[in-house]
Every structure is written in C-alpha cells, then in structure tokens.
Amino acid sequence: MTSDTKQTELVAASPQRLRELTTHARVVLWDFDGPICRLFAGHPAQEVAAGLLDWLEGRGLHGLLPVGERQTEDPHEVLRDVDRRHPDSDLVTELEERLTQxxxxxxxxxxxxAYADPLIRTLTAVGSRLAIVTNNSPKVVREYLGTRDLLACFGPHIYGRSEELQYLKPHPRNLNRALTAMGAAPPTALFIGDTPTDYEAAREAGVPFLGYARNERKVKQLKEAGATDIVGSLEPLLGAVRSGG
Structure with a gap:
C-alpha cells in the first residue's frame, strides 16, 4: 500500500460527506504546499529556515529573534517574526525576496x-472554478503549475504572499479576495488545506473546509484546530467528483 492509502485508512471523511462538499462547491480554493505538491520535498524547509537565519546573522542581526524563535523549521515563521519586529522595512523586503528565491x-x-493533478483537471472539466490561496509567493505557484501544465486551470486566480505580510493566513483576506473576484458566496466554495492556519482562515471567511493530512502529525494538528472533515488522500475526493458529486 502507498503512504496515502495507509493514511486514508487512518482518517477519511465519509463518502457521503465528500459528495455533500463537492455538490455544493461551485468554487474550489486550494492551499498550495501540501494539497497540490510537497514544495520542499527535495529542498527541505528546515534548511531554508536555517539559511534565512544564517543570512540574518551575517548581517549582525543574530539577536533579532529570541532563542525559541530561532529554533523554527518553518521559513515562513522566520519571515513573520522579523516582520513583527520591523514591519514595512527594507530588511523584511530583502528577507521575503530571499525566501521567494x-x-x-x-x-x-x-x-x-498524489491525485492532485487529475483532481484539478477533473474539477475544471466539470465546470468548477479554481483558485489558489497560499502563503507562498505567487511567482512560485505559477512556476510549479507551469511545469505540470495546470496553469490554465486556475487562470488569474492565484492569491499568495505579498509585501503585506500581516495578511498571510490565518488572516482570511486572500480567501475573501478570491471569493470576491470569482463572484462566489462563501457557502458555495470549498477550501482544501493542510494546516491549522488554513482551517482558521476558512472558518473566518465562512468557507467549508476539507483538511488534507498526509501523516498522523497533520491529522492531530487539524483536529486540534477544530477541523472535522479530513482525508488522508485526495483519491476519494476525486472519486466523488467523477461520480457527479
């Protein structure tokens, strides 16, 4: 069995619930890193975070972040932490550009x-409108989608990290931007995400949420945040869409 199959046996929204979610969803919003791909599969996020911290240290800013915050393996947390201390600064602009690179x-x-590409294409084929709401750079999302020939499925609807870092998820701003641009009411959408911040943003925006959890740690985090509809693989969701919702 694949890891996705094993995980599906561990946690899966019921087929009936998946049909309900897909039937009511005219717009499907996606987080990027997780549900669509593992962005840092070959370029580990913890190494990126360490590199950003080394860059800060090289600029004489080793003491900028408390010791606890320097232990993070999440490069987005490094960026957030620096922005909280130096909002709208050239330092943050440079750090954000380094993260984008x-x-x-x-x-x-x-x-x-697994199953993300065919699910995206199937949703597009049945008339669902798609958008991406992510804390990654929009440049990165477009680059990846281009390599998979999926860019046309999303069109202009890619809402990612900007210089206004206070609006990163869990803030619902980009979810709301996507809904407004697509003329969709929150109950007619579905947001597929894999983190507590995704769930929190969906809850604030009033959008139904489906959690994707590829391991037990992700399951635990999503459940503790309050998510109730969780799958360990996108395969059953693809099946629900192909069966007509």
Whole structure:
C-alpha cells in the first residue's frame, strides 16, 4: 500500500460527506504546499529556515529573534517574526525576496501530491472554478503549475504572499479576495488545506473546509484546530467528483 492509502485508512471523511462538499462547491480554493505538491520535498524547509537565519546573522542581526524563535523549521515563521519586529522595512523586503528565491529553487524538486493533478483537471472539466490561496509567493505557484501544465486551470486566480505580510493566513483576506473576484458566496466554495492556519482562515471567511493530512502529525494538528472533515488522500475526493458529486 502507498503512504496515502495507509493514511486514508487512518482518517477519511465519509463518502457521503465528500459528495455533500463537492455538490455544493461551485468554487474550489486550494492551499498550495501540501494539497497540490510537497514544495520542499527535495529542498527541505528546515534548511531554508536555517539559511534565512544564517543570512540574518551575517548581517549582525543574530539577536533579532529570541532563542525559541530561532529554533523554527518553518521559513515562513522566520519571515513573520522579523516582520513583527520591523514591519514595512527594507530588511523584511530583502528577507521575503530571499525566501521567494528559495521557493523557486524548491520547485525543481517539488513532489506532486498524489491525485492532485487529475483532481484539478477533473474539477475544471466539470465546470468548477479554481483558485489558489497560499502563503507562498505567487511567482512560485505559477512556476510549479507551469511545469505540470495546470496553469490554465486556475487562470488569474492565484492569491499568495505579498509585501503585506500581516495578511498571510490565518488572516482570511486572500480567501475573501478570491471569493470576491470569482463572484462566489462563501457557502458555495470549498477550501482544501493542510494546516491549522488554513482551517482558521476558512472558518473566518465562512468557507467549508476539507483538511488534507498526509501523516498522523497533520491529522492531530487539524483536529486540534477544530477541523472535522479530513482525508488522508485526495483519491476519494476525486472519486466523488467523477461520480457527479
């Protein structure tokens, strides 16, 4: 069995619930890193975070972040932490650009999430409108989608990290931007995400949420955040869409 199959046996929204979610969803919003691909599969996120911290240290800013915050393996947390201390600064602008370049490098070895590509194409074929709402750079999302010939499925609807870092998820701003641009009411959408911040943003925006959890740690995090509809593989969701919702 594949790891996705094993995980599906561990946790899966019921087929009936998946049919309900897909039947009511005219717009499907996706997080990027996780549900669509593992961006840092070959360029580990912890190494990227360490590189950003080394860059700060090289600028004489080793003491900028408390010791606890310097232990993070999440490069987005490094960026958030620096922005909280120096909002709208040239330092944050430079750090964000360095992170974007690391993400672009990661695209080369990113691993597609099982069943994501056919699910995206099937949703498009049945008339669903798609958007991506992510804390990654939009440049990175477009680069990856281009390598998979999926860019046309999303069109202009890619809402990612900007210089206004206070609006990263869990803030619902980009979810709301996507809904407004697509003329969709929150109950007619579905957001597929894999983190507590995805769930929190969906809850704030009033959008139904489906959690994708590829391992037990992700399951635990999503459940503790309050998510109730969780799958360990996108395969049953693909089946629900193909069966007509």
């Amino acid at each position: 690391e993400e672009l490098l990661a695209v080369r070895s990113a691993m597609p999430t």
